Amino acid sequence: MLPKIFFGYFSIAMIFVSILIITRRNPIHSILWMLVLFFHIAGLYLFLNAEFLAAVQMILYAGAILVLFLFVIMMLNLRKEVEVERFLGEWPIAVFVGGATLVLVIMALTTLTQGPVGQYTVEAIQAETHVKALGKALYTEYLYPFEIASLILLIAVVGAMVLAKKRT
Amino acid sequence: MNMPFPNLAPVTPEIILSIAAMLLLLMELVFKNKGVLALAGLIAVAVTLYVLPSSFGTTFGGMFISDSYSMYFKLIFMINLALTILLSLKYLQREKAECGEYYSLLLFATTGMMIMASARDFIVLYLGLELMALSTYVLAGIKRNDIKSNEAALKYFLLGAFSSALLLYGISLLYGLTTTTDLYKIAAQLQQSEVSTTLLLSMILIAVAFSFKIAAAPFHMWAPDVYEGAPTSITAFMSVGPKAAGFAVIGRVFYVAFQNVQADWTPILIGIAILTMAVGNILAIAQTNIKRMLAYSSIAHAGYMLVGIIAGTAEGQQAMMTYMLIYAFMNMGAFAVVIMLEKGDEIKDYEGLAKTRPVIAALMLVFMFSLTGIPPTAGFVGKFNIFMAAINAGYVWLVVVAVIFSAISAYYYLRVVMNMYMREPAETAAINPSPSLGLALVISVVMVFVIGIIPSVVIG
Amino acid sequence: MVPLNWYIMLSAIIFIIGAVGFLIRRNILIMLISIELMLNSVNISFVAFSHYLQDLRGQIFVFFIITVAAAEAAIGLAILVSLFRNKVAIQTDQVTEMKG
Numbered sequence: 001m002l003p004k005i006f007f008g009y010f011s012i013a014m015i016f017v018s019i020l021i022i023t024r025r026n027p028i029h030s031i032l033w034m035l036v037l038f039f040h041i042a043g044l045y046l047f048l049n050a051e052f053l054a055a056v057q058m059i060l061y062a063g064a065i066l067v068l069f070l071f072v073i074m075m076l077n078l079r080k081e082v083e084v085e086r087f088l089g090e091w092p093i094a095v096f097v098g099g100a101t102l103v104l105v106i107m108a109l110t111t112l113t114q115g116p117v118g119q120y121t122v123e124a125i126q127a128e129t130h131v132k133a134l135g136k137a138l139y140t141e142y143l144y145p146f147e148i149a150s151l152i153l154l155i156a157v158v159g160a161m162v163l164a165k166k167r168t
Numbered sequence: 169m170n171m172p173f174p175n176l177a178p179v180t181p182e183i184i185l186s187i188a189a190m191l192l193l194l195m196e197l198v199f200k201n202k203g204v205l206a207l208a209g210l211i212a213v214a215v216t217l218y219v220l221p222s223s224f225g226t227t228f229g230g231m232f233i234s235d236s237y238s239m240y241f242k243l244i245f246m247i248n249l250a251l252t253i254l255l256s257l258k259y260l261q262r263e264k265a266e267c268g269e270y271y272s273l274l275l276f277a278t279t280g281m282m283i284m285a286s287a288r289d290f291i292v293l294y295l296g297l298e299l300m301a302l303s304t305y306v307l308a309g310i311k312r313n314d315i316k317s318n319e320a321a322l323k324y325f326l327l328g329a330f331s332s333a334l335l336l337y338g339i340s341l342l343y344g345l346t347t348t349t350d351l352y353k354i355a356a357q358l359q360q361s362e363v364s365t366t367l368l369l370s371m372i373l374i375a376v377a378f379s380f381k382i383a384a385a386p387f388h389m390w391a392p393d394v395y396e397g398a399p400t401s402i403t404a405f406m407s408v409g410p411k412a413a414g415f416a417v418i419g420r421v422f423y424v425a426f427q428n429v430q431a432d433w434t435p436i437l438i439g440i441a442i443l444t445m446a447v448g449n450i451l452a453i454a455q456t457n458i459k460r461m462l463a464y465s466s467i468a469h470a471g472y473m474l475v476g477i478i479a480g481t482a483e484g485q486q487a488m489m490t491y492m493l494i495y496a497f498m499n500m501g502a503f504a505v506v507i508m509l510e511k512g513d514e515i516k517d518y519e520g521l522a523k524t525r526p527v528i529a530a531l532m533l534v535f536m537f538s539l540t541g542i543p544p545t546a547g548f549v550g551k552f553n554i555f556m557a558a559i560n561a562g563y564v565w566l567v568v569v570a571v572i573f574s575a576i577s578a579y580y581y582l583r584v585v586m587n588m589y590m591r592e593p594a595e596t597a598a599i600n601p602s603p604s605l606g607l608a609l610v611i612s613v614v615m616v617f618v619i620g621i622i623p624s625v626v627i628g
Numbered sequence: 629m630v631p632l633n634w635y636i637m638l639s640a641i642i643f644i645i646g647a648v649g650f651l652i653r654r655n656i657l658i659m660l661i662s663i664e665l666m667l668n669s670v671n672i673s674f675v676a677f678s679h680y681l682q683d684l685r686g687q688i689f690v691f692f693i694i695t696v697a698a699a700e701a702a703i704g705l706a707i708l709v710s711l712f713r714n715k716v717a718i719q720t721d722q723v724t725e726m727k728g
Contacts, residue, residue, distance in 0.1 A: 003629065003630050004630055007630045007634060011634070011638045014638065014642060015638070015641055015642065015645070018641075018642050018645040018646070018665060019645060021649070021658075021661060021662075021665060022645060022646070022648065022649025022652075022653065022658065022661075022662055022665070024658070027655060027657040027658055027661070030657075030658055030661050031661065034661055034664070034665075037665075037668070038668075041668055041671070041672060044635075044672060044675075045675055047630075048635075048675050048676060048678075048679040049679055050675050050678070050679065050687055050690075052687075053671075053675060053687055053690055053691070056691065056694060057671075057694070060694050060698060061664075061668075061694065061697075064698060065664065065697065065698055065701045068701055068702065068705060069657065069660070069661070069701070069705070072657075072705045072708065072709065073657065075709075076708075076709065076712050091652060094648050094651060094652040095648070097648075098644050098645070098647070098648035101644055101647075102640065102641065102644045105369065105640050105643075105644065106637060106640060107365070108365040108366050108368065108369040109341075109366055109369075109633070109636055109637065109640055110633070111364040111365040111366050112341070112344060112345065112364065112366045112633065112636060113345065113361060113364060113366075114344065114345075114347075114632065114680065114681060115343075115344065115345050115346040115347030115348070115357060115681055116347050116357070116681075117347070117681055117682050117683075118347055118681055118682045118683030118684075118685075119682065119683075120682045120683055120684050121682050122679075122682075125684075133684060134684060134687060134688070134691070137684050137685075137688055138688060138691065141229055142231075142291065142688050143174065143228060144174070144179075144227075144228035144231050144232055144292060145231070145289075145291045145292055145295050145688075145692055148283060148292065148295040148296060148299060149295060149692055149695045149696070151186060151276065151279070151280075151299055152295065152298055152299050152302060152695065152696060152699050153695065153698075153699055154190075154276075155273070155276055155299065155302045155303050155306070155699065155703075156302065156698070156699035156700075156702045156703055157702075158193065158269055158272070158273070158306075159269075159273070159302060159303070159305070159306035159702075159703050159706065160702045160703060160705075160706040161269075161706075162267060162269045162273075162306055162310065162312075162706075163306060163309055163310075163312055163321075163703070163706040163707055163709070163710045164706040164709045164710060165312070290689075291685075291688070291689055291692060294689075294692070294693075294696075295692060295696070298696045298699070298700070302699060302700065302703050305703055305704075305707065306703060306706075309707050309710060312710045312713075312714075313714065314714075315711070315714040315715065318707065318710050318711035318714055319711065321707045321710075321711075322656065322707050322708065322711055325703065325704050325707055326650075326656070326659055326660075326663075326704075329660075329663045329700055329704065330647075330650055330663060330666075333643075333646075333647075333663055333666035333667055333670065336667065336670040336693060337643055337666070337669075337670050337673070339689075340639075340670050340673045340674050340677065340686075340689075341673075343674065343677055343685070343686055343689070344636070344673070344677040344681070347677075347681045347683050347685075348683075348685065349685055349689065
């Protein structure tokens with residue numbers, strides 16, 4: 001029962017915060033609500049026995065990505081909104097389309113059948129510790145994606161510098 | 169748990185290209201003349217092409233597969249990369265957008281495409297896609313003093329990121345259904361369970377996300393703006409490379425992972441294909457800017473290639489691959505002509521070109537005929553193959569639809585030709601000839617004719 | 629024990645909220661944040677699947693998604709910075725140069 005109550009709190013809070021994020025006028029408020037959301041997501045990961053990911057969520061998302069957003073807002077004084085044409089019309093239409101899609105998706109998801117169960121039971125991971133199990137998989141089985149990820153980070157560094165250099 | 173050192177032989181082309189890209193980053197510091205970097209890039213292409221044929225095999229625990237399918241696409245990527253480098257050389261100087269990272273990013277983007285073509289696992293596929301996409305976003309915005317280029321990059325980025333979120337959601341559902349991200353294991357798993365609505369949803373999400381990469385409807389709307397705003401050399405690169413990579417993964421994912429549920433994905437792709445052909449061909453008619461016109465034309469061509477995938481046979485897949493190769497040459501050629509002209513962005517700039525610049529007009533004529541699909545050019549061979557494959561697979565009505573749209577396309581391609589040959593020139597068009605651009609044009613036009621006259625070069 | 633479906637539903641709801649936010653907002657920063665929201669909902673569903681299917685692959689995937697999200701944010705914000713600089717330079721305040 002207790003886990004369900006916790007999950008209930010987390011899910012209601014997360015949905016509420018998500019709606020706040022997309023409706024705020026001021027991007028800084030959105031970002032601060034995003035921070036709240038990330039704390040909740042990290043909590044959810046702890047629920048799911050993914051301690052390492054909970055930590056990464058806080059360090060990377062909250063500590064790096066959100067700070068980057070805040071930096072850009074403060075550096076550029078973007079308060080007067082850099083805008084593009086919107087893709088959907090007005091709010092009522094968007095809410096209707098979103099709601100309809102949501103109903104369809106949820107109806108589809110009720111037919112979800114779980115795939116076969118693997119070997120990493122909670123006990124097996126706990127016996128080895130989560131970080132160790134994840135690390136082992138990452139550096140053996142998933143070595144190749146890991147290498148590609150390093151290239152992606154290199155691109156990010158180079159690309160950001162190329163684009164954000166001073167006007168010449 | 170010990171893991172043997174993975175066999176690196178199948179990934180040598182990717183390794184060489186990414187090392188070359190990193191070397192280019194360093195060389196930029198030493199060499200002031202950017203032509204050296206372009207030359208180094210071409211050498212990297214040559215070396216990669218040299219090792220490509222000997223790189224068969226599967227490695228990294230089955231995450232990476234190098235077979236004749238991926239090999240063919242890698243050949244297209246190499247052609248695309250080499251032609252783009254040739255197109256860029258003088259163009260960048262003219263646009264004052266020279267920057268050393270340019271060639272390096274081109275190489276990284278191509279590495280990403282090669283990884284996509286060889287991916288046997290959704291994790292690798294996704295990372296390859298992002299490697300390609302992130303490099304291309306930067307390249308689209310590389311003219312950073314030009315607001316149109318910035319906006320092109322921004323639009324491309326926003327829609328690209330959105331579509332990759334859709335892709336990830338589709339993959340996550342698929343993972344829940346099958347406990348794996350390996351394409352072959354997914355196929356095996358799907359064979360055992362029956363088709364659920366969740367699977368359908370995940371296939372729709374994946375198809376829609378890929379349709380962004382190949383610029384197919386409903387995610388085509390970025391193409392015209394981005395093609396218009398990005399530097400023309402990058403437009404040429406984007407119109408072939410990411411599209412080919414997108415088709416490579418569509419072919420792999422739908423033919424391997426979803427092979428047992430073919431009856432369920434065919435209607436999804438048929439919808440996308442018809443919508444794509446309609447949108448591309450009909451909206452192209454109204455365009456006055458040639459880059460926008462070519463953008464809609466590239467949307468339409470994605471529709472034709474999807475018909476090849478829909479056929480669902482090995483023949484259809486092969487026809488799609490051949491078409492992609494042909495499309496690479498004819499589209500690159502058309503963009504080379506656009507770059508060659510000092511002022512070549514508007515269709516009315518081409519008025520009377522045949523009188524003042526007969527050679528360039530003739531070249532454009534060839535490429536326009538080829539894009540329309542008129543024999544004896546390569547475009548005809550490509551379309552003929554696709555349509556034959558679809559007819560053999562029993563999709564006669566779809567081919568009829570495609571042929572009708574193809575006939576509509578003649579209107580806007582031939583309008584350019586008409587402008588060149590039937591109108592009087594306002595003034596003599598200034599051109600920017602350079603050896604590299606000339607070489608790119610010669611390669612394209614020769615290949616368009618060779619494939620058009622002797623189709624057996626590329627088929628089989 | 630919370631059923632797996634609850635997590636998946638939660639992730640679907642947040643995903644749709646993020647998608648609606650992306651489609652309806654005109655502020656580029658909030659569009660970027662909406663994309664992060666969508667990626668996070670995907671992460672939730674991956675981690676939930678990973679836990680219930682007793683398979684580490686989902687968590688590894690999340691690891692890579694977080695990496696890519698960081699790179700994506702860096703590039704996206706860099707594009708925004710260069711656009712902003714140009715706009716300030718030529719004193720236009722709306723993106724109206726191109727019509728879709």
